[in-house]
Amino acid sequence: MNKFFTKNLPWKITSLVLASILWLFVINTQNPMQPEEVRVTSIIIKGLPQLAEKGFVLKNQEEIKNQRFLVRIKGPRLQTDKLKIDNTLISVTLDLSHYMNDLSADSIQNIAKYAVSFGGVEGISVLGMRYDISNIILEKEKTVSTPIQYTITGNNNSEYTALTPIISPNVIEIGGAKSDVERIKQAIIEINIENFSEDELIQTVPVKVYDDQGEEIHGLKKLPQLVEVKLPIGKKKTVPLEATFAGTLPKGYVHTNTIVTPKQITIVGKAELVDAVQKIRLKEIQLNDIIQTSVVKTELILPKGVQYIDNIDNKINVTVEIKKENSYSYTIPTNELNLTVIGMDEGLGYEVLTDSVEMILSATAEELLALTFKDVTARINVVGLTEGEYTLPLELTVPNNFTIVNNPININIRLININEEVAEPEGEIQPEA
Numbered sequence: 001m002n003k004f005f006t007k008n009l010p011w012k013i014t015s016l017v018l019a020s021i022l023w024l025f026v027i028n029t030q031n032p033m034q035p036e037e038v039r040v041t042s043i044i045i046k047g048l049p050q051l052a053e054k055g056f057v058l059k060n061q062e063e064i065k066n067q068r069f070l071v072r073i074k075g076p077r078l079q080t081d082k083l084k085i086d087n088t089l090i091s092v093t094l095d096l097s098h099y100m101n102d103l104s105a106d107s108i109q110n111i112a113k114y115a116v117s118f119g120g121v122e123g124i125s126v127l128g129m130r131y132d133i134s135n136i137i138l139e140k141e142k143t144v145s146t147p148i149q150y151t152i153t154g155n156n157n158s159e160y161t162a163l164t165p166i167i168s169p170n171v172i173e174i175g176g177a178k179s180d181v182e183r184i185k186q187a188i189i190e191i192n193i194e195n196f197s198e199d200e201l202i203q204t205v206p207v208k209v210y211d212d213q214g215e216e217i218h219g220l221k222k223l224p225q226l227v228e229v230k231l232p233i234g235k236k237k238t239v240p241l242e243a244t245f246a247g248t249l250p251k252g253y254v255h256t257n258t259i260v261t262p263k264q265i266t267i268v269g270k271a272e273l274v275d276a277v278q279k280i281r282l283k284e285i286q287l288n289d290i291i292q293t294s295v296v297k298t299e300l301i302l303p304k305g306v307q308y309i310d311n312i313d314n315k316i317n318v319t320v321e322i323k324k325e326n327s328y329s330y331t332i333p334t335n336e337l338n339l340t341v342i343g344m345d346e347g348l349g350y351e352v353l354t355d356s357v358e359m360i361l362s363a364t365a366e367e368l369l370a371l372t373f374k375d376v377t378a379r380i381n382v383v384g385l386t387e388g389e390y391t392l393p394l395e396l397t398v399p400n401n402f403t404i405v406n407n408p409i410n411i412n413i414r415l416i417n418i419n420e421e422v423a424e425p426e427g428e429i430q431p432e433a
Helices: 002-006 009-030 048-053 061-065 077-085 271-275 365-370
Strands: 033-039 042-046 056-058 069-076 091-095 107-111 114-117 125-131 135-153 166-168 171-177 184-192 202-206 208-211 221-223 226-230 235-242 253-261 264-269 294-299 306-308 315-324 326-333 338-342 348-352 356-363 377-381 388-393 395-397 410-417
Touching (some): 056 061, 069 077, 114 125, 171 184, 184 202, 184 226, 264 271, 326 365, 356 365
Parallel strands (some): 135 184
Antiparallel strands (some): 056 135, 069 125, 107 135, 171 221, 184 208, 235 264, 294 315, 348 410, 377 395
C-alpha cells in the first residue's frame, strides 16, 4: 500500500496538478448550463401604503414574509454557483398594485403573483417555484382602543406581589384585519416581579393580544408595542413640582403667574434618596418667544434612583401667564412720599424743596390701577454732605412686577445745622402798656 503512494510520486503529483488545471479550464471556458434550487430569504411586499389608503390590510402579511420559498433556476454554472453561495442576491416581490382594482368586498382572496429577480446576475432563468402561501387575503382594516391589563408572575412569596404596578400608557390602539380585530378579548402584559427591586423600579414589556380562547392574535398593528411598567418598591413621598425658566420675555410683556399641573407627584425609591428630595424641578421653559398666556409641556428632572408612581406621563403642563405691559405716570406730592434720609451727620436736619416728583411705572393694567403711594418707598443718601442745597437721586422701591421707566428721579433738598442757637433780639423787651 505504501508503495502505491511513494512509487513515481513526482509523476503522480504532476498528473494531479494537470487534472486540476484542466478542470478549471473547462469550467471557466465552457461554463456549462446547470439547474439549481435555491432558498429565498427576502420576500418584498410592495404597495402596502397604497392599500392602507384604501382602508385595507394584507391579512396574511406575516405568513407571506416568513414562508419557506424555494426557486428552481437554470443558468451558467458560475452564475448559479454565485447565487447558491449568496442567496441574498435572489429576491421575491409581491406587488399589491395588481389587486387594487378589486376591493369590492370586506374580505378578498386572490392568487399570489410572485416575481423573482437576481440582483444583477445575468443569464438566469426561473424553472419553477415552491412556496407555502399561494393566496393573498385582503381585508378591510379596523382599529380599536382597549385598556391594558396585566398578570403578575415570579416568586409568589415576594412582598412585592401586593403592590399595584403603574403602566404607561395604560391604553393601546390595535389595528388590523377586521376579522382579527373583532376576535380581540384583551390586551395584556406579563410582569415578572423578580425583575424589579429598589434599584430597578422600571421595566419595558411587550403587549400581547388574545382572543376569548386564550390564543394570541398575531399580525396586528399595536400602538404602542411596548409599555413602561413601574413597580413602587421602596419609600414613598409626595413632593411639589417647580417650574424653571430661561431667557427673557420680549420687550413690553411681563410674566404674571405660573400654574403647574399637577402641582405635586409621589416619588418612590431608596429611603436615603427619597428623604433628600424636597421638590422636583421641571426642565427649563424658554421665555424668549412667548407673548401670550400659553400652556407648555415640559419634562420632569428626576434624581438618579428615584421614580414617580403617579399614573401620568413624563410631560407636565405648565401654564405661563403673560400680559402686555402698560405704563402710567404718577405725580406724588413729596409730603406724601414715604421718604428716608440715610447717612446724615449728627447735628444736621433737612427740608425738601421739591413739591412733587413724577414717576413713570410699567406693569399690567390691573397692577397699575391697584397701586397706591403706600406701596412706594424712597430714600436719599447724603453721606459726606454738609449744610447746603443739593439735587440728589431718589432711590425708589416699587412692588414686584413693576418697572420704573424714568430713572433717575431727582429731588432738591436743603441740609441745615439744627444746633445753631437762635440769636437774641437786640435791646430790652419792654412790657406792653
